[in-house]
Amino acid sequence: MSSLTTGSGNSGSSKKTLLKGLSGFGKLLLFVYAVVTLYPLYWLFSSAFKTNQDFFSNPYGLPTEWMTDNIFRAWELGNMGRAMLNSTIVTLAAMVLTIIFSLLAAYALSRFQFRLKKVIVMLFTVGLLIPIHSTLVPLFIMMNKIGLLDTYGALILPYTAIELPIAIFLGMAYMSSIPREIEEAAMIDGSGWWGIFGRMILPLCLPIVATVSILAFLRFWNDFSFALVFINTQSLKTLPLSLSLFSDGFGTDYSLTMSAMAIAVIPTIVAYLILQEQIMKGMVAGSIKG
Incomplete structure (x- = not known):
């Protein structure tokens, strides 16, 4: 024993x-x-704080001499203040439109049964499969005809349309996890559908809003191809376009390029650190119910 x-x-x-x-x-x-x-x-x-010579001779170590002037020179030569303002305007406007339209569409598709619902969902699925850059030429022709080239709208509208499919599917998956009893109780209290959505559903969707926001932010903030094709005026150029100024057909100033890239990446890091908890909640809930 x-x-x-x-x-x-x-x-x-x-x-x-x-x-x-x-x-x-x-x-x-x-x-x-x-x-x-x-x-x-x-x-x-x-x-970002190395000289060009130090960049090539000591690529992996710390700078032998810290060149803090690189940051100020990159900011001035690349006109990064104006470029950052343009990127902020375009990114925030497209994010707001994406969140509003995606949440409204996700709520309707996850909560209601109606004709052509499956067709609409299928169309959004097709939107996920279309290569983004294959739309550049048709969009350029369309923007030229309606007079939107060289405006903020030339970037805001395509960005919103491109991000909507994934945002809608994430929203549908998350809203499916919200108990329907909440809506039934609100209806008993006399709330309409808009009241239920605004006062009950929307506050519960903060995690998925954070997830959609950071995904959209990364796509919009770092986009180069759409800005290159649709924007020609110097005063409207975004951050990715300003980074290209440090390289030409004969060479690249790597010290200034790295400094400019360091400046451009800081807002992304800050946004992720602020929203990381909500992003994880939204991803986990979406993966469980999706």
Whole structure:
């Protein structure tokens, strides 16, 4: 009897040891992944303060001499203040439109049954499959005919249309997790559909709003091809276009390019740090119910 007890005790301790080992190995993998993920940021910000000679002779180490003037020179030469303002206007406007239209469409598609619902969902699915850059030429012709070229609208409207399909599917998946009893109770209290959506559903959708916002922000803020094709006026150029000014057909000023890229990436990092908790909630809920 005592031997059985001893055997079961040894088995239990070996399982605990195995679980601890697996937990430690998992933490090690996460640490390695974090280092691999963060290293490009370290390389970018360290390179921003190097001279061109130091950039090539010491590509992976810290600067031998910290050139803080690189940041100010990149800001002035690239006219990055105006470019950042343009990117902010275009990105925020497209984000707001994407969130409004996607949440309204997701609410209707996830809560109501009506004719052509499956057709509409299928059309949004097709929107996910269309290569984005294949629309450049048709959009250019359309924008030229309606007089939208070289305006903020030439970027805001295509950005919104491109982001809507994924935003709608994320919204549908998340709203499916919200109990319908909330709407029934609100209707008993006399609320209409708009009141239910505005006062009940919308506050509960903050996680998915954060998720859609950061995905849209990354796409809009970093876009180069649409801005290059649709914007020609210098005063309307966005940040990605201003980064191209540091490179020409004969060479690239890497110290200024890295400094400009470091400036451009800071808003993205700040936005993600602010919204990271809500983003995780929205992703988890969407994946469970989707």
